[in-house]
Amino acid sequence: MDRDSLEISGLTVRFESLTALDDVSLTAAQHAVTGIIGPNGAGKTTLLNAICGFVRPDKGQILFRGNDLTRVRPDRLAGLGIARTLQSVGLFRGLSVAENVMVGATPLAKAGFWSALAGLPRSDADEARLRMIALEALDRVGAVDLADRMPETLAHGSRKRVALARALAGLPRLLLLDEPASGLPEDELPELGELITSIAQDADVLVIEHRMDLMMSVCDHIFVLDFGVLIAQGSPAQVQADPLVTEAYLGVLHE
Amino acid sequence: MTTTPPEPDQTSSPDQPSRAVPLVTKPSPPAAAPPAAAPPQSGRFRVPTLARHLGVAVLAAVVLAIATTMIGDYRDYELAEIAAFVVAVAGLTVLIGLSGQISIGNGAFMAVGGYAAALLFVHLQWPLAAILLAATAAAALAGAIFGVAAARLRGPYLAGATLMLAVALPALSTQFQSVLGGDQGLGFYISVPGFLGINFSLSRWQAWFNCAVALLVLILLANLTRSRVGRNWRALRDDEVAASLAGLNVARLQIVAFIVSAACAGAGGVLLAVWIGTVSTSLFALGVSIQLLTAAVLGGLGSLVGAIWGSALLVIVPTFLANFATSHGMTQTTSSSVPILAYGVVLIAVMVGFPGGIQGALVRFFNLRRRRPADYHQEEKGST
Numbered sequence: 001m002d003r004d005s006l007e008i009s010g011l012t013v014r015f016e017s018l019t020a021l022d023d024v025s026l027t028a029a030q031h032a033v034t035g036i037i038g039p040n041g042a043g044k045t046t047l048l049n050a051i052c053g054f055v056r057p058d059k060g061q062i063l064f065r066g067n068d069l070t071r072v073r074p075d076r077l078a079g080l081g082i083a084r085t086l087q088s089v090g091l092f093r094g095l096s097v098a099e100n101v102m103v104g105a106t107p108l109a110k111a112g113f114w115s116a117l118a119g120l121p122r123s124d125a126d127e128a129r130l131r132m133i134a135l136e137a138l139d140r141v142g143a144v145d146l147a148d149r150m151p152e153t154l155a156h157g158s159r160k161r162v163a164l165a166r167a168l169a170g171l172p173r174l175l176l177l178d179e180p181a182s183g184l185p186e187d188e189l190p191e192l193g194e195l196i197t198s199i200a201q202d203a204d205v206l207v208i209e210h211r212m213d214l215m216m217s218v219c220d221h222i223f224v225l226d227f228g229v230l231i232a233q234g235s236p237a238q239v240q241a242d243p244l245v246t247e248a249y250l251g252v253l254h255e
Numbered sequence: 256m257t258t259t260p261p262e263p264d265q266t267s268s269p270d271q272p273s274r275a276v277p278l279v280t281k282p283s284p285p286a287a288a289p290p291a292a293a294p295p296q297s298g299r300f301r302v303p304t305l306a307r308h309l310g311v312a313v314l315a316a317v318v319l320a321i322a323t324t325m326i327g328d329y330r331d332y333e334l335a336e337i338a339a340f341v342v343a344v345a346g347l348t349v350l351i352g353l354s355g356q357i358s359i360g361n362g363a364f365m366a367v368g369g370y371a372a373a374l375l376f377v378h379l380q381w382p383l384a385a386i387l388l389a390a391t392a393a394a395a396l397a398g399a400i401f402g403v404a405a406a407r408l409r410g411p412y413l414a415g416a417t418l419m420l421a422v423a424l425p426a427l428s429t430q431f432q433s434v435l436g437g438d439q440g441l442g443f444y445i446s447v448p449g450f451l452g453i454n455f456s457l458s459r460w461q462a463w464f465n466c467a468v469a470l471l472v473l474i475l476l477a478n479l480t481r482s483r484v485g486r487n488w489r490a491l492r493d494d495e496v497a498a499s500l501a502g503l504n505v506a507r508l509q510i511v512a513f514i515v516s517a518a519c520a521g522a523g524g525v526l527l528a529v530w531i532g533t534v535s536t537s538l539f540a541l542g543v544s545i546q547l548l549t550a551a552v553l554g555g556l557g558s559l560v561g562a563i564w565g566s567a568l569l570v571i572v573p574t575f576l577a578n579f580a581t582s583h584g585m586t587q588t589t590s591s592s593v594p595i596l597a598y599g600v601v602l603i604a605v606m607v608g609f610p611g612g613i614q615g616a617l618v619r620f621f622n623l624r625r626r627r628p629a630d631y632h633q634e635e636k637g638s639t
Contacts, residue, residue: 121305124301
């Protein structure tokens with residue numbers, strides 16, 4: 001619990017004249033759920049994009065367990081043990097649910113191009129193993145029955161579960177969740193909360209989310225962003241009591 | 256490929272099966288649930304991939320071998336041509352249908368294969384199998400160079416670049432006439448191996464050789480597409496961002512797809528050269544690239560069986576129509592343009608009637624109940 005998972009220091013991202021993130025420093029503890037909240041346009045997704053290498057920071061450093069992520073290529077993250085879900089879900093529509101999750105298990109694959117080309121038993125065994133891993137991940141999010149469906153036949157909530165299973169399939173050490181509750185009905189939130197808490201037992205979790213009720217129940221520590229600046233941090237109770245946060249954010253929430 | 260689902264009832268709520276299961280199955284006490292606590296798995300025995308593909312190929316080989324003894328010299332000759340196109344079209348259909356990259360220029364890679372083979376034949380007199388391997392490797396190398404150069408190009412830009420390749424590369428043969436023979440071309444004759452006896456016709460040997468190579472290539476491509484490589488190609492085709500977050504090196508996978516398709520085109524070029532007996536500029540003109548594309552689309556993009564349908568149509572329809580036209584009293588000039596007209600008509604008809612190509616239509620016809628995206632929740636398509 002005492003060691004840090006993700007350490008971000010002095011992160012600044014500018015788009016033209018707009019400063020999306022201004023000298024943001026934060027740390028996420030290992031095996032904890034760290035939340036980032038803030039009104040729309042606060043820079044939450046930009047922060048995730050900077051961690052994932054989709055956005056190049058102008059200043060600052062991002063460290064994950066001693067690895068420098070500041071100039072990392074997105075496809076290297078999985079190998080470092082970092083997985084991310086997308087706000088837009090982003091399932092592969094031409095692949096079945098099980099295949100979608102198998103793609104997420106890629107970091108665990110062993111057989112390469114030539115054994116695949118020759119159709120060696122090694123490749124078959126690897127495929128069977130990946131499928132097993134995928135079914136386990138699907139089981140964990142309660143979607144194993146959907147394994148052979150196509151994504152477009154699923155409702156939104158199920159798609160989000162599949163996307164989460166895809167992120168879990170690579171057995172990540174750090175899981176980045178981009179608005180996991182968006183589009184979910186109110187009554188599915190407690191289940192999602194329990195799931196996030198259970199994931200935190202073997203992975204560090206960083207969540208970006210609008211839904212305050214969910215964040216208050218799952219997060220160990222919350223950072224509040226407003227217009228690219230970190231304005232508050234602390235336990236959910238501390239953050240909720242902070243007058244700055246109420247001014248910047250909670251007012252919006254009660255509309 | 257995957258196990259057939261027990262076909263959940265999709266007419267009711269699409270979410271029904273999942274609702275039966277709570278989101279958190281159990282508190283998951285040992286959260287790092289290792290392979291020990293495996294979820295319900297279909298413990299069905301699966302025939303090894305290679306055995307399955309080899310089995311189909313051996314069956315096809317037997318049927319083809321018998322067929323070649325019955326259909327006569329001319330049909331044998333046509334069969335050899337079809338087989339040559341199958342190889343090139345199969346590589347292209349994998350590139351476009353699976354990896355999502357378009358190439359209008361695979362005729363150029365056929366030219367690389369064909370010319371490499373002819374040069375090796377003329378200057379070094381290598382045995383045919385060695386020539387085939389070396390020429391295929393040469394085309395793969397050309398594909399690698401082009402693939403790396405074009406790795407950042409997408410959609411119409413990639414199409415434009417490959418089109419340029421298709422125009423420029425075959426034209427080299429007229430620039431370097433002394434080496435490549437220009438319009439005259441380079442002779443590349445094969446003869447029937449002695450052990451088959453003196454009465455074995457050359458056409459039949461060409462059909463055997465080309466069909467054998469085509470079956471081999473189809474086995475390898477089927478292995479590849481049924482593996483992790485094929486799945487990763489389809490994944491990056493559908494969503495590059497999600498694919499890279501899953502750890503896929505998108506650029507490298509795209510280059511690999513280009514190399515595979517160029518190698519197939521090269522091998523197809525060798526077979527086409529074997530079939531016609533000479534390699535010349537006109538053999539690999541731009542029209543050939545377009546024909547490959549047409550065949551891949553007609554057969555059904557991404558389908559290896561579709562590549563066979565497409566190639567067969569490519570070869571059979573024009574001659575059939577030309578014969579039909581002449582036998583119905585049209586003049587030579589009129590009848591020679593009938594196939595071109597028919598191409599357009601067939602292409603439009605297939606695209607309007609069966610957007611998934613011939614193979615897509617067959618699959619739908621014989622498997623109507625599979626994958627019905629009827630209850631697709633449009634309004635829930637994801638929040639961007």
